[in-house]
Amino acid sequence: MTGVILAVAAGALIGLALGALGGGGSVLAVPALIYLLGFGPIGATTAALVIVALTSATALAAHAREGQVRWRTGLLFAAAGVLPAILGGALAAHVPGALLTAAFAVVAGAAAVCMLRCRRRAGAAGAVRPGRAVAAGAGLGGVTGFVGVGGGFLAVPALVQVLGMRMRAAVGTSLLVITVNSLAALASRAGTVADLDWAVVGPFTGVAVLGASAGKRLGARVSGDALQRIFAVVLLAVAAFMLVDAVA
Incomplete structure (x- = not known):
């Protein structure tokens, strides 16, 4: 019962992150599954892909209705990553858990x-x-594929910094990229999906989907620059914690 409660709480946070920031779901889901719910690194990354793929697809529909998805760029960006995601997922199965972390x-x-620290490329949008x-x-x-994430925490910076997209459009477009990449990475881990603890993953996913709707409303009230800073600070804190744990 405690595990389900923790899964519900973590799912709400992941949904808020995906809905408001267009990423951060996996980067929060993986440590939550490992440190709060007792999953191993491989199981956690596979479960995170399931959770984030379903949540992102739901959030994508809401952003698309408001015209905040750049479909042509997003599909090109996502399609280029399908094969590398599959190859990365296959490689991850042969790498020690500590190295993955x-x-x-x-x-x-x-x-x-x-x-x-980086500034958006002026005039590139x-x-x-x-x-x-x-x-x-x-x-x-x-x-x-390799580290088992949807990629939103990288897609948003890439869409903003490399392709010059405005923050709100990058948030919506990243959800398209996350959905495609997550499904591609899951294709290479199909054999491990059945072994997941669905009594935990199910509630986690359901609450994350609901949280994404609330996150989108929250994101609409906050400036793009503020969203970018919040996103970066959360990433930095989680990264520092996980790196210390991996090398300890």
Whole structure:
């Protein structure tokens, strides 16, 4: 019973993050599953992909209704990452859990620092170069598959910093990228999905879906710059904690 309560609480937080920030779901779900619910690194990353894929797809529909999804760029970005995500997921099955945790922390920390210190490319919005979108999408897909995340915490910085997209459009578009990448990464982990504790994953996912709706309303009341700072600070704190744990 305690596990279900913790899953519900964590699911609410993950849903809020995805709805408001267009990412951060996996980067919060993975440590919650490991440190609060007792999952191993492989089980946690697989469960996080299930949770985030379903939650992101739900949140995507709401953002799309408001015109905050750049479909052409998002689909190009996501499609470029499908094969790398599958290959990364297959590789992760042969890597020690501590190394996966450390890799997760390093990637999250790098994204957080970029969000805090890098400035958006002036005048790039609306003039996305396909080659740049493909390269960024492929890199994101590989990382998504390997460390077992939906990739929103990397997709948002990439869409803002590399492709020059405005923050609110990046939030909506990242949900498209997250959904596609999560499903691709899950395809390479299909054999481990049946072994998940669905008594925990089910409530976790259900509450996350509900939380995404509340998160979207919250995000509409906060400026894009403030969202970016909040997103980065949360990432940095989680990354520091997980890196310390991995090397301890």
